Amino acid sequence: MNELFTETILIAVLAATVRIATPLIFAALGELITERAGILNLGVEGTMLMAAFAGFAGSFATGSTWAGLLAAMLAGAMMAFLMVFMAATLKVEQVVTGLALNLLAAGMSLYLFKVYFETQSMPMTEVMPFMPIPYLADIPWLGPIMFQQKGLTYLAFLMVPAVWFFLYRTKWGLEIRVLGENPKVIDTKGMSVTLRQYGAVIMGGVLVGLGGAFVTIGSVVRFVPDITAGRGWLALVIVIAGNWRPSGILLAALVFAFLDALQLQIQGVGVDLPYQIFLALPYVMAVVLMVLKSRGGRSEQPGRLGIPYFRGER
Amino acid sequence: MGIVVEKRLTPSTSWQVASIILALLASGLVSALLLKSAGADLGTAFGALWDGAFGGWRASWKTLVKATPLILTGVAVAVAFRARIWNIGAEGQLFMGAIMSYWVYTLVGTLPPIILIPILFIAGFVGGGLYGGLAGWLKARFQVSEILTTVMLNYVATYFLSFLLIGPWRNPDSFFQQSPPIDRAARLPNLIGGTKLHLGFLVAILAVAVIYVLISRTSLGYEIRAMGMNAKAARFKGINVERTAVIVMLISGGVAGLAGVTEVFGVQGKLKPDISVGFGFTGIIIAVLALLNPIAIIFVAILFGGFVNGGIKLQVATGVPSTLTDAIQAIILLFFLTAAVLARYKFRLGTKDE
Numbered sequence: 160m161n162e163l164f165t166e167t168i169l170i171a172v173l174a175a176t177v178r179i180a181t182p183l184i185f186a187a188l189g190e191l192i193t194e195r196a197g198i199l200n201l202g203v204e205g206t207m208l209m210a211a212f213a214g215f216a217g218s219f220a221t222g223s224t225w226a227g228l229l230a231a232m233l234a235g236a237m238m239a240f241l242m243v244f245m246a247a248t249l250k251v252e253q254v255v256t257g258l259a260l261n262l263l264a265a266g267m268s269l270y271l272f273k274v275y276f277e278t279q280s281m282p283m284t285e286v287m288p289f290m291p292i293p294y295l296a297d298i299p300w301l302g303p304i305m306f307q308q309k310g311l312t313y314l315a316f317l318m319v320p321a322v323w324f325f326l327y328r329t330k331w332g333l334e335i336r337v338l339g340e341n342p343k344v345i346d347t348k349g350m351s352v353t354l355r356q357y358g359a360v361i362m363g364g365v366l367v368g369l370g371g372a373f374v375t376i377g378s379v380v381r382f383v384p385d386i387t388a389g390r391g392w393l394a395l396v397i398v399i400a401g402n403w404r405p406s407g408i409l410l411a412a413l414v415f416a417f418l419d420a421l422q423l424q425i426q427g428v429g430v431d432l433p434y435q436i437f438l439a440l441p442y443v444m445a446v447v448l449m450v451l452k453s454r455g456g457r458s459e460q461p462g463r464l465g466i467p468y469f470r471g472e473r
Numbered sequence: 474m475g476i477v478v479e480k481r482l483t484p485s486t487s488w489q490v491a492s493i494i495l496a497l498l499a500s501g502l503v504s505a506l507l508l509k510s511a512g513a514d515l516g517t518a519f520g521a522l523w524d525g526a527f528g529g530w531r532a533s534w535k536t537l538v539k540a541t542p543l544i545l546t547g548v549a550v551a552v553a554f555r556a557r558i559w560n561i562g563a564e565g566q567l568f569m570g571a572i573m574s575y576w577v578y579t580l581v582g583t584l585p586p587i588i589l590i591p592i593l594f595i596a597g598f599v600g601g602g603l604y605g606g607l608a609g610w611l612k613a614r615f616q617v618s619e620i621l622t623t624v625m626l627n628y629v630a631t632y633f634l635s636f637l638l639i640g641p642w643r644n645p646d647s648f649f650q651q652s653p654p655i656d657r658a659a660r661l662p663n664l665i666g667g668t669k670l671h672l673g674f675l676v677a678i679l680a681v682a683v684i685y686v687l688i689s690r691t692s693l694g695y696e697i698r699a700m701g702m703n704a705k706a707a708r709f710k711g712i713n714v715e716r717t718a719v720i721v722m723l724i725s726g727g728v729a730g731l732a733g734v735t736e737v738f739g740v741q742g743k744l745k746p747d748i749s750v751g752f753g754f755t756g757i758i759i760a761v762l763a764l765l766n767p768i769a770i771i772f773v774a775i776l777f778g779g780f781v782n783g784g785i786k787l788q789v790a791t792g793v794p795s796t797l798t799d800a801i802q803a804i805i806l807l808f809f810l811t812a813a814v815l816a817r818y819k820f821r822l823g824t825k826d827e
Contacts, residue, residue, distance in 0.1 A: 201620065241807070249814045254559050254620065255761055259806045262754055266800030273794035274511045392624045399621070435636040442625040446611070449622070453615040 173304045180416035182370035184315040186394035187408045189366030196359035197339040199465035201257025204391025205264030206238040210371025212268040215382040218284040227376045235368020243360035250467035283380040323405040339461030342468040396445040403459040484816040492812035500805040513791040525786025526779030534668040540778030544677040545732035546756025547770040553725040556700040562623025563729040564753025565630035566601035570730020573600025575744045597734035598727035605726015613715035652744040661739035673735030685767040758806045
């Protein structure tokens with residue numbers, strides 16, 4: 160066990176933590192904006208999966224990861240559009256809609272993959288390159304952990320203050336937060352509730368899409384069915400554990416990512432424990448975190464989360 | 474004069490039924506597009522789909538076999554959704570039911586079938602029920618969203634099964650992750666000679682009947698319905714909402730656990746990681762399409778069982794992957810949710826009376 164604690168390994172684990180946190184941060188921030196607007200989008204997992212597939216397919220078709228990234232964002236936006244159309248316009252039960260989106264993504268991504276890609280021999284795409292930041296990358300410890308990552312990772316971490324600024328320091332952000340607490344205020348001011356919900360949910364979908372892109376073209380050359388493996392669901396837990404705040408979300412995402420990085424390292428060293436214990440660990444931790452969260456402090460959960468707004472209601 | 478749109482107090486049932494038909498038709502169109510894009514001949518494709526599902530007695534019996542776990546997971550989901558408890562964990566509960574019943578089998582597998590088989594079903598119910606009950610308890614005690622806990626517990630159950638199958642219950646003679654085969658005597662007997670339709674189908678129908686009576690005729694059912702309409706109001710009526718939530722999750726998980734028993738002891742004859750290929754999730758679609766009505770679930774589940782077999786035939790006949798049917802099932806659900814909105818409104822000719 161001693162070799163677990165050498166400096167190189169610690170740095171490697173922390174660098175892996177930052178990398179693994181990337182899609183979780185994107186997806187959780189996307190869901191944060193969505194939930195702040197009062198819409199509970201349980202389709203994060205499906206949105207991410209569809210975006211991961213679109214990123215792979217777009218990148219494969221054009222040979223450019225940039226095109227893949229664009230395709231992933233578009234897929235995220237389209238899934239989010241479906242969600243908000245059902246939730247805000249048709250006012251369908253949001254829980255069921257979100258689940259339907261997950262099932263749709265699981266079925267569609269697998270079907271499209273089998274039809275268009277399984278015929279060729281092991282289709283592969285380019286993977287986004289590492290982008291060490293000059294000078295910063297040379298700082299001892301911090302450099303290899305933080306500044307020898309990929310472009311999307313930097314973007315994810317930059318999105319944390321950006322989303323905070325958007326939600327708490329801009330007029331649009333304020334309006335979105337009001338939607339989640341008391342949409343009638345927006346309505347009585349003669350402003351469109353629905354329009355703002357579309358904006359928030361689609362913006363959130365694009366962020367989730369970026370998270371999906373990182374899972375395929377940001378990390379590996381191939382697509383495999385169900386490649387997101389529950390990351391979207393973890394993002395929902397991270398939003399709760401982070402108490403609906405960007406900083407809390409960053410912290411919660413890093414905790415999950417650290418656990419994951421740690422289990423990869425321990426598995427690599429070869430500890431005599433069934434590997435399934437490590438694989439199940441993040442999901443067990445998710446339940447534990449939610450229980451702990453329920454006991455401490457005031458919840459910032461938007462009061463109108465998941466409840467459709469009907470004009471003229473009391 | 475013009476068309477006046479008014480909101481109904483309660484959704485129109487006939488419209489809801491019509492929405493299912495509309496959703497099926499619209500999904501048929503989308504399927505046609507997807508099939509065309511994959512280069513399949515539509516006539517051959519739809520013919521194969523029908524043949525595999527309901528073309529003749531043989532196919533129909535097979536469809537009933539496939540429908541069996543879907544009826545159970547559908548009813549499991551429905552009883553929870555009725556109370557507005559979102560049990561997304563039927564998949565994991567099914568696995569835990571399978572694990573518990575297999576464990577009991579390893580202990581008392583030599584008992585005569587007439588005693589053993591009921592014990593296996595009880596074990597499956599207990600395994601799934603405790604697992605569902607855990608999520609119910611977390612919700613009642615800590616107000617933790619059952620949606621997220623049940624999803625997380627699904628993953629945990631999958632890994633637990635995988636651990637058992639490479640560890641203590643591994644079949645040393647097999648390359649695959651699976652248990653040794655189950656004794657013939659312990660398997661569910663066939664209902665009709667020459668078919669694969671097993672006792673599990675009757676158990677599923679029985680489960681539907683019990684849940685139907687439970688929801689519509691018992692005081693627990695009254696509590697479930699009251700919670701489904703308005704949890705706050707239910708609390709004012711003196712219903713212990715927390716306690717009911719735990720009981721509902723115990724029952725829901727238990728019924729899902731029965732599906733684990735039917736698949737292990739009725740279909741596979743061994744414990745494997747793929748005893749369920751998303752039956753727990755398909756159960757959600759089925760329950761919603763059946764308007765959470767237990768009796769209707771039987772018919773929707775049979776239709777969906779047909780999709781599974783039809784999809785296999787489709788792949789053989791046209792080369793289109795059978796996973797198409799998974800995508801189509803989700804599309805049916807989305808169309809249904811959309812069409813069902815219309816059931817909330819009344820359309821008539823005339824002028825609006827204010």
